[in-house]
Structure formats: C-alpha cells, structure tokens
Amino acid sequence: MQKSECHGGVPCRNRVAGTCDPRTSSSTQIKPRTPLQQSKSPSSTSSPESSRKLHPRPSDKLNPKTINPFGEQSRAPSAFAAIYSKGGIPCRLVHGSVKHRLRWECPPETLAFDPLLITLAEGLRETRHPYTFVSKEGFRELLLVPGALEKAVPLLPRMIPVLKAALVHSDDEVFERGLDALVQLSVTVGPFLTDHLKHLLTSLSKRLRNKKFKEPITSALQKLEQHGGSGSLIIIKSKIPTYCSICC
Numbered sequence: 001m002q003k004s005e006c007h008g009g010v011p012c013r014n015r016v017a018g019t020c021d022p023r024t025s026s027s028t029q030i031k032p033r034t035p036l037q038q039s040k041s042p043s044s045t046s047s048p049e050s051s052r053k054l055h056p057r058p059s060d061k062l063n064p065k066t067i068n069p070f071g072e073q074s075r076a077p078s079a080f081a082a083i084y085s086k087g088g089i090p091c092r093l094v095h096g097s098v099k100h101r102l103r104w105e106c107p108p109e110t111l112a113f114d115p116l117l118i119t120l121a122e123g124l125r126e127t128r129h130p131y132t133f134v135s136k137e138g139f140r141e142l143l144l145v146p147g148a149l150e151k152a153v154p155l156l157p158r159m160i161p162v163l164k165a166a167l168v169h170s171d172d173e174v175f176e177r178g179l180d181a182l183v184q185l186s187v188t189v190g191p192f193l194t195d196h197l198k199h200l201l202t203s204l205s206k207r208l209r210n211k212k213f214k215e216p217i218t219s220a221l222q223k224l225e226q227h228g229g230s231g232s233l234i235i236i237k238s239k240i241p242t243y244c245s246i247c248c
Helices: 035-039 048-054 058-062 079-085 113-125 131-142 148-167 172-199 201-207 211-228 230-239
Strands: 012-014 091-094 101-104
Touching: 079 113, 079 131, 091 131, 101 131, 113 131, 113 148, 113 172, 131 172, 148 172, 148 201, 172 201, 172 211, 172 230, 201 211, 201 230, 211 230
Parallel strands: none
Antiparallel strands: 091 101
16 A cells, blocks of 8 residues: 655655644644734724724814714704704894894894794794894894884784793793793783783793792883783783782
8 A cells, every 4th residue: 555645745644534644844734823813813903993983082073974873963953943054034143252243134124023023932942052142132123123013913822822932941041031022022012912911921920939030020020011001910910919010
C-alpha cells in the first residue's frame, strides 16, 4: 500500500480520515485568536453612525435630521401655531430693545374680524413664545380699530366659549390673558356683553378663592359693571354675591 502525501510533501497516515502527521507545516495549523482580535470582530465593531445614535452630541439637537421623530419636537402643533406658521395671522412679532410689538401686513382696520378675532382668542391658551404675545397683543389691537364694535358684536356667541376655555385653564398666565381679553371686549362692546356674562362668571368666582387673583378679578368685575351698566351688575351679583358695586 502506497503512502499518500499531504500538501508540501509531508506523508499522511490516512488520506480518507484526513489525519495528517504531527509534522505538518505551521501554515496549515489554525491558530487561536487573541482577545484583541476577538474584540475587532464585525459583530462587536460599531460604526461612528451607530455610536452617535447611542451617544448623541449636544449639537445634534440643532440638526433637524437627528431629531428623534418620537420626541417632544414631533408633537403636532396647536391650531393657532399651525395657522400662524402658514401666514394665516396677518401680523408678525418685532423684537425691540425695550419691548416687543406687532407689525401688521396691512392696516388692522381693513381686516375682517371673522374669523381673525376668534383665532386670536383661541391663541390666548398658548403657552409658548411667540404665540403668547401675538395672540394677546393682536386681540387687543384689533379691538381698538375704528368700527370694532360693529365687527365684534356678531361674533360674541362664538367668542364666549373660546374666552371661557382660557378662563378655566389650569395655567395661571393663560387665565390672566383671558381675563385681560374679557375686559378689553367689554370696553369695546359694552352692554352687548351683558347677556353672555353668566357663562364666564363661574370661572371668575372659583379663582377668587386664590388670594393671588382676588385683586385683578375684582378690578375686572368693576370694569365689566362700568361698561355693561346696571344689567351687568345684576348678573355679577347673582354669580358672585360678595362683589361690591362701584356705585356704592
């Protein structure tokens, strides 16, 4: 029986079994991997892109491509914010060195109040800048234009639920903006607001329990009475019996 040879001329005992002589060359032997080589395996090696996802850099927050789609930034904007971003509010905030102001795209007296005035009232519930300033200041300036009385009175049935939503809001600043807007509306429409007061005074009565709001609410009630006349006093006393009339 002739001996078969393995690669390199080294004799093998059994070709079929595949067992070579211990004297085989070192090139055919499988060497164990060192710990350093194991750490460089494809399964454990991470790319810079994957490591950035695990450990994001602070500057990544400024890059829209790296914002987490499931994070806070992906929340749907409010109705007012969406309208404002699309140019539905014809004014923009102008930052001043002392105070901010609004710049109207056209004279406010030429604008239709429906639905602009209601949209600005809905924006009173915003809690983010610049929506808070734009809604509050825009509502105030729109009610100061000539002819505001005739334009605002037909909108009162739709305006009252929106103002009520601001007055019952849990955020104190939202409530204060709603209270200011109510007074401004009273100054503009006068007695036309009287029939709608009963829907708003319950919210003011609850806030009166907080000492923080006792003075501003009392001042607002006095202005409502002043501009609404004797009819408004009757409604105020029916909802807030502790109120003292300015006529006393």
